[in-house]
Amino acid sequence: MLVFTALYSIAGLGVAFLLGQCGIVSLAQSVFFGIGAYSSAYCTTHWGWIAPTGFVVGIVASAVIAFAVGWPILRLSGYFLALATLALAMIGQVLFLEWDWLTGGTLGIGGIPKLSLFGFELRTPQRFYYFVWPVAALVLWLYANLLGARNGFAMRAMRDAPAAAAVLGVDTHVLKVKMFVASAMLGSLGGSLFAHYVSFVSVDSFTVDRAIHFLLIAVLGGAKTIVGTVLGSAFVTVMPHWLTGFGDFHPLLFAACLIAAVMFLPDGFGGALQRALRRQGQA
Amino acid sequence: MLRAEAIEAGYGGLPVLKGLTFGIERNEAVALIGANGAGKSTLVRALCGLLPLTAGRILQDGREIQRLPAHQRTRHGIAVVLESRHLFGELSVRHNLELAAAHGERHGAARRKFRMDDVIGLFPFLGGRLDASVQLLSGGEQQMVAIARALLLHPELLILDEPSTGLSPKVVREIVGALATLRSAGMSILLVEQNVALAVEAADRAYVMSLGLIVQELDAAAWKGVLDDEALLQAYLGS
Numbered sequence: 001m002l003v004f005t006a007l008y009s010i011a012g013l014g015v016a017f018l019l020g021q022c023g024i025v026s027l028a029q030s031v032f033f034g035i036g037a038y039s040s041a042y043c044t045t046h047w048g049w050i051a052p053t054g055f056v057v058g059i060v061a062s063a064v065i066a067f068a069v070g071w072p073i074l075r076l077s078g079y080f081l082a083l084a085t086l087a088l089a090m091i092g093q094v095l096f097l098e099w100d101w102l103t104g105g106t107l108g109i110g111g112i113p114k115l116s117l118f119g120f121e122l123r124t125p126q127r128f129y130y131f132v133w134p135v136a137a138l139v140l141w142l143y144a145n146l147l148g149a150r151n152g153f154a155m156r157a158m159r160d161a162p163a164a165a166a167v168l169g170v171d172t173h174v175l176k177v178k179m180f181v182a183s184a185m186l187g188s189l190g191g192s193l194f195a196h197y198v199s200f201v202s203v204d205s206f207t208v209d210r211a212i213h214f215l216l217i218a219v220l221g222g223a224k225t226i227v228g229t230v231l232g233s234a235f236v237t238v239m240p241h242w243l244t245g246f247g248d249f250h251p252l253l254f255a256a257c258l259i260a261a262v263m264f265l266p267d268g269f270g271g272a273l274q275r276a277l278r279r280q281g282q283a
Numbered sequence: 284m285l286r287a288e289a290i291e292a293g294y295g296g297l298p299v300l301k302g303l304t305f306g307i308e309r310n311e312a313v314a315l316i317g318a319n320g321a322g323k324s325t326l327v328r329a330l331c332g333l334l335p336l337t338a339g340r341i342l343q344d345g346r347e348i349q350r351l352p353a354h355q356r357t358r359h360g361i362a363v364v365l366e367s368r369h370l371f372g373e374l375s376v377r378h379n380l381e382l383a384a385a386h387g388e389r390h391g392a393a394r395r396k397f398r399m400d401d402v403i404g405l406f407p408f409l410g411g412r413l414d415a416s417v418q419l420l421s422g423g424e425q426q427m428v429a430i431a432r433a434l435l436l437h438p439e440l441l442i443l444d445e446p447s448t449g450l451s452p453k454v455v456r457e458i459v460g461a462l463a464t465l466r467s468a469g470m471s472i473l474l475v476e477q478n479v480a481l482a483v484e485a486a487d488r489a490y491v492m493s494l495g496l497i498v499q500e501l502d503a504a505a506w507k508g509v510l511d512d513e514a515l516l517q518a519y520l521g522s
Contacts, residue, residue, distance in 0.1 A: 153382045157371040164369030166353035167331050167362070169386030169436060
């Protein structure tokens with residue numbers, strides 16, 4: 001569970017910073033997560049390349065596709081943009097299924113080798129855990145640095161007052177495209193790690209449901225906080241698993257939890273935590 | 284330095300600016316006055332590139348700029364303080380200003396440069412509030428941050444849209460004083476205002492706008508006596 005929490009935190013962070021810092025609702029992350037996973041799977045099993053090449057191929061492919069698709073669709077805003085990204089997720093799901101020469105279709109691709117570091121194979125969940133959490137921490141740290149840099153201020157300026165950002169010289173369209181590309185690269189990194197961890201990928205892992213899963217991480221966690229992404233990821237990973245103890249009612253209970261979380265914590269777990277810490281500091 | 288020729292623009296197919304022509308020369312301050320709904324803010328949005336024209340052209344020093352997006356017009360020396368100020372609420376005063384300064388760095392090497400010290404000199408309160416959240420400032424202080432932010436783009440032409448709205452007379456006086464300082468430093472100013480008394484103090488001449496058109500051009504002499512022109516004030520400003 002903790003390994004998946006880290007994997008989904010990495011990919012979910014891409015959605016969270018688009019939502020929290022740029023005001024963009026993206027439902028396309030499942031596509032980039034899939035591209036990363038299939039790139040790693042294909043490069044290592046079909047061509048026998050070493051694992052890092054799969055990461056690089058996935059990240060580059062995701063960046064190129066995000067740029068090509070993002071450039072036109074990021075002229076849209078609000079619901080229209082969200083729908084455009086949903087369409088991308090749906091197209092991705094169909095292509096992952098239909099391009100079976102590349103993805104294995106419903107049969108998927110199995111036998112993906114475990115990652116190894118300096119000859120030390122990460123073949124157990126414990127070993128992978130000690131690898132993936134530092135990677136997630138590094139990504140979160142880089143994100144924290146971005147927020148304190150000029151592009152971070154420009155993102156928040158664009159979100160809070162897009163007209164004022166534009167007249168200050170911020171090229172809001174280019175900034176959105178850059179961030180969409182960065183988000184896609186994070187999705188791909190998460191996907192590649194996922195493929196090497198589970199050793200088998202199929203279209204079932206990259207459906208529109210997965211896109212909604214990433215959006216839930218951002219919304220429930222609180223898209224404006226860094227720690228929120230991790231908390232959101234932990235919630236959507238652990239809670240459904242924990243609720244399976246309630247038998248057939250577990251989807252219903254999970255839905256009730258989601259509704260309660262959105263109603264009572266409108267700025268997410270991260271926002272609630274931040275408020276609580278602030279109150280404690282004032283007391 | 285800036286001339287709009289027969290410009291038309293609007294929202295969702297509804298025309299607001301209906302073939303409007305006006306101009307501002309280098310080193311002059313011009314007021315644009317008109318009642319609510321005259322199209323003043325629409326004109327500001329069209330001039331700074333936030334609203335595309337459906338007809339006409341905008342010339343800056345003879346060069347057409349109407350196709351340039353907003354962020355590029357800034358590079359060409361046009362800075363705007365939008366109505367309602369549009370500050371970045373989650374950022375501090377310092378970060379609001381630094382964001383502008385960072386973009387201003389890349390603009391016109393030949394233009395007069397405004398540094399942080401210059402804007403603090405113009406609005407001394409800024410010096411003590413740099414790390415405050417802009418949300419905690421009064422309306423007048425926010426307006427000064429908005430003007431300071433625009434100045435850090437090193438503009439040749441500063442466009443202000445209703446800078447006195449909702450401000451106390453004392454703050455308005457401070458802003459008029461700052462505009463006078465900028466004028467004496469050679470900056471061109473386009474002041475869009477409903478407050479005619481303020482506009483008379485700050486501008487050399489004026490245009491009167493009504494229903495998307497310039498209906499009257501007031502030269503310096505006519506402009507200085509405008510407050511006594513009951514007929515004009517009643518006809519176009521409803522006051």
